[in-house]
Amino acid sequence: MTKELNAIFTIAFRDVTKLLRDRVRLIASLIFPLIFIGVLGGGLNQSFGERLGYSYLTFIFTGVLAQVLFSSTASGVIFLLEDRENDFSKELFVAPVSPYSIIFGKIFGESLVAVTQGVAIVLFSVLLGVRFTLLQIVWLVPIALACTLLGGAFGFLVLANLNTQRRANQIFPFLIFPQFFLSGAFNPARDFPWYLTILSTITPLAYGVDLLRGVFYRGTSEFSEVVIRSPIVNLLFIAFLFTLFIIIGTALFVKNERER
Numbered sequence: 594m595t596k597e598l599n600a601i602f603t604i605a606f607r608d609v610t611k612l613l614r615d616r617v618r619l620i621a622s623l624i625f626p627l628i629f630i631g632v633l634g635g636g637l638n639q640s641f642g643e644r645l646g647y648s649y650l651t652f653i654f655t656g657v658l659a660q661v662l663f664s665s666t667a668s669g670v671i672f673l674l675e676d677r678e679n680d681f682s683k684e685l686f687v688a689p690v691s692p693y694s695i696i697f698g699k700i701f702g703e704s705l706v707a708v709t710q711g712v713a714i715v716l717f718s719v720l721l722g723v724r725f726t727l728l729q730i731v732w733l734v735p736i737a738l739a740c741t742l743l744g745g746a747f748g749f750l751v752l753a754n755l756n757t758q759r760r761a762n763q764i765f766p767f768l769i770f771p772q773f774f775l776s777g778a779f780n781p782a783r784d785f786p787w788y789l790t791i792l793s794t795i796t797p798l799a800y801g802v803d804l805l806r807g808v809f810y811r812g813t814s815e816f817s818e819v820v821i822r823s824p825i826v827n828l829l830f831i832a833f834l835f836t837l838f839i840i841i842g843t844a845l846f847v848k849n850e851r852e853r
Contacts, residue, residue, distance in 0.1 A: 598694075605702030626657045626714055630721065647815040654718045655809050655819075656778030659802040661714060662707045662740035664769050667748030669703030671761050673846075696843050700745030707741045732808045740801040743831050746838035747797050753845035772798040782821055800830045 630653055715733070719725070751768055755761045773779065775789065776798040785793055793799050803820060804827035810816045811824070822830075 603698065605698050605705060607702065626661045626710075630654055630657050630714070630718060647818055648723075650718075650721060651723050651809075652781075652806075652819060653779065654714075654721075654723050655806045656776070656802050658711055658714055658718075658737075659740050659805040660773055660776070660778045660798065662711050662737050663744035663747075663798050663801050664773075665707035665710055666700065666703045666741040666744035667751075667769065668765065669706055670699060670745055670748035670752055671758065671765060673699060673749070673752055693839070693843060696749060696839065696846070700742060700749065703745055704738065704741035707744070708737055711737055729809055732811075733805075736805050736808050739804065739828065739831050743797060743801055743835050743838075746835045746842065749846070750838040750842035753842040772796050775799065776802045777821075778802050781819065783818075797834055800827045800834070803827050804831065 630650075715725075748765075751765065752761060755764065775793045775796045776782070777785075777793065778798070782790070782793050782799065782803075800822075803822055804824055807816075807820045807822070807824035807827060810819055
């Protein structure tokens, strides 16, 4: 057990160290969400806020935060393909530890990277006028972890079916960007037509967005306007999808490694 934990934390520490050394990646990953919060949330809040009946700035903030936590972890796992091309992953998977420990270490490390970005987004949102209660801040921590774990598992499942980083860079955006809009991160999912509602239901990110909003808006009058499912239902879906993605993704990835 101790050996497996050491493997998880060692791999996670490697990813965090790489982030600290790659400041360009950190800054670039923050530009997109900060623009969305500042331009869409701050700029359109007065117009859309009155029409919707709640703060559009807060609505955008919760969606962007969940989106960043999910997509940053999912995208970060893509570096497993870089490790594969450098034969570093082969060295990992011949180590006397469970392949699940290696995968969890990678996802955990990228989760820490995503949380770092999430903290920056929270601080920026406070400057724009988003207000938090102490209870909301406390709840954001486990919810953020749930979003990152789901994103990491999703990214790993996708990457397990790819062979090169170049192919991943071509395919991954087509699997990530549609989720930004189908999840309701930037627009109320309750207003979707029936066919987009079906697509939203099978979008993994939708459960992370709805879970974060469900906790953030809990006990407020806006809850029924912005939240679709109860937090418990969203959490159960996230747990199910995480387990499914990890089991299938690990089996496929290890199989491909052995056939190389």
